[in-house]
Amino acid sequence: MSAAHHVTGPVLVIGTGLLGASLGLGLSRLGVEVWLSDPSPTAARVAQDIGAGTVLQQGEETVPRLVVVAAPPDVTADVVADALTHYDDAIVLDIASVKGSILRQLRLRCDRGELSEQQLSRYVGAHPMAGREKSGPAAARGELFTAMPWVVCAHATSSARAVRAATDVGIDLGATIVRLSAEEHDAAVALVSHFPQVASSLLASRLMNAPGHALALAGNGLRDTTRIAASDPKLWIQILSHNSGELVKILYGLREDLNRLIGTLEDPHAEGALLDLAELMSEGNAGHARIPGKHGAPPQAFSVVTVIVDDRPGQIAELLTAVGSAGVNIEDLRMEHSSGHDVGMVEISVLPGRSAELMEFLTEREWKVVQ
Ligand SMILES: NC(=O)C1=CN([C@@H]2O[C@H](COP(=O)(O)OP(=O)(O)OC[C@H]3O[C@@H](n4cnc5c(N)ncnc54)[C@H](O)[C@@H]3O)[C@@H](O)[C@H]2O)C=CC1
Numbered sequence: 001m002s003a004a005h006h007v008t009g010p011v012l013v014i015g016t017g018l019l020g021a022s023l024g025l026g027l028s029r030l031g032v033e034v035w036l037s038d039p040s041p042t043a044a045r046v047a048q049d050i051g052a053g054t055v056l057q058q059g060e061e062t063v064p065r066l067v068v069v070a071a072p073p074d075v076t077a078d079v080v081a082d083a084l085t086h087y088d089d090a091i092v093l094d095i096a097s098v099k100g101s102i103l104r105q106l107r108l109r110c111d112r113g114e115l116s117e118q119q120l121s122r123y124v125g126a127h128p129m130a131g132r133e134k135s136g137p138a139a140a141r142g143e144l145f146t147a148m149p150w151v152v153c154a155h156a157t158s159s160a161r162a163v164r165a166a167t168d169v170g171i172d173l174g175a176t177i178v179r180l181s182a183e184e185h186d187a188a189v190a191l192v193s194h195f196p197q198v199a200s201s202l203l204a205s206r207l208m209n210a211p212g213h214a215l216a217l218a219g220n221g222l223r224d225t226t227r228i229a230a231s232d233p234k235l236w237i238q239i240l241s242h243n244s245g246e247l248v249k250i251l252y253g254l255r256e257d258l259n260r261l262i263g264t265l266e267d268p269h270a271e272g273a274l275l276d277l278a279e280l281m282s283e284g285n286a287g288h289a290r291i292p293g294k295h296g297a298p299p300q301a302f303s304v305v306t307v308i309v310d311d312r313p314g315q316i317a318e319l320l321t322a323v324g325s326a327g328v329n330i331e332d333l334r335m336e337h338s339s340g341h342d343v344g345m346v347e348i349s350v351l352p353g354r355s356a357e358l359m360e361f362l363t364e365r366e367w368k369v370v371q
């Protein structure tokens with residue numbers, strides 16, 4: 001398939017894991033010529049097999065217009081520097097989750113004379129705020145970046161051509177462009193990505209020795225808050241250590257809040273203790289309400305219509321078809337199974353103005369709507 005796009009190939013993707021293969025897949029589908037390279041021949045072959053591009057064979061030369069480095073953060077600066085040196089006209093972009101440490105390593109190379117200013121001007125950092133808990137090319141999705149933020153971090157001497165290319169990749173992949181400096185980026189992701197990862201891992205680690213009967217009671221609250229605890233430790237060790245300065249500032253604040261909470265709960269009957277707890281909860285409500293909705297839209301509270309379905313093949317598909325024929329858009333969907341029962345609860349989030357008519361529509365068609 002070939003569609004209108006801004007990126008001009010050939011594009012060389014170095015590192016063909018989850019992110020590199022997803023990017024290759026997205027650009028290949030638009031008709032851009034994509035070459036793939038990875039020290040793991042298996043990762044490169046799998047990426048090729050899913051349609052992310054063509055493996056660049058050992059010793060084979062290409063003249064890419066754009067190089068995208070999608071390697072782990074630890075090696076990203078080295079791979080970027082090699083690409084800037086080897087391909088003397090290509091724009092080089094990296095998509096690692098941290099930006100400041102990579103830029104600092106590249107600047108150091110300039111200071112040492114290992115990289116010229118002209119070479120550094122062809123580099124721009126980027127970061128798609130899109131991913132999965134899985135790694136490797138087999139988990140790649142061409143639409144991974146659609147409607148997700150794509151941060152472009154131009155540095156003081158990035159050329160206009162390099163910034164344009166980094167932006168064009170995001171636009172072609174359907175992402176939403178955000179421009180930040182590397183410092184602004186690292187402070188922002190420490191708060192909205194790295195801290196949630198640590199919080200989720202800390203929370204889930206409390207479950208390691210939990211008795212089976214306690215885990216059997218787990219509901220969506222626990223599943224929601226521990227989802228990203230399943231992330232790849234190899235990658236996250238690198239992300240957290242590269243952005244430790246920003247993350248530690250947030251953890252100091254958390255430590256203060258935790259100390260305050262522990263103090264309150266140690267004596268919940270003390271004067272002011274309940275007010276303290278109420279404040280904690282309402283501060284949480286206020287923070288949660290500030291998280292933007294889908295596609296960066298303002299936060300929006302949806303109404304949830306809950307339907308009980310039999311746990312048998314085809315039920316969900318029938319329910320979704322019914323919602324579609326009611327002409328109501330599904331904003332979010334989740335399903336809960338109660339263990340030991342052969343029914344499931346489907347929670348359908350819709351715009352608040354549409355829930356009453358959807359409930360009536362489904363009830364009339366004999367769906368078991370929870371009133
Ligand atoms: N996983 C996620 O959700 C997100 C990851 N990122 C960033 O994308 C980059 C790649 O992450 P994933 O694709 O998730 O990891 P991955 O583990 O799925 O893939 C990484 C690939 O890099 C290759 N690699 C290792 N050393 C290399 C080297 N020296 N040169 C070239 N390739 C090398 C590996 O063989 C592997 O195929 C990382 O920098 C990560 O911070 C960015 C946004 C989201």
Ligand SMILES: O=C(O)C(=O)Cc1ccc(O)cc1
Nearest residue numbers: 097128129130131132193228
């Ligand atoms: O799954 C999620 O909620 C994520 O936030 C995924 C993610 C992981 C790492 C990144 O650098 C960017 C995005």
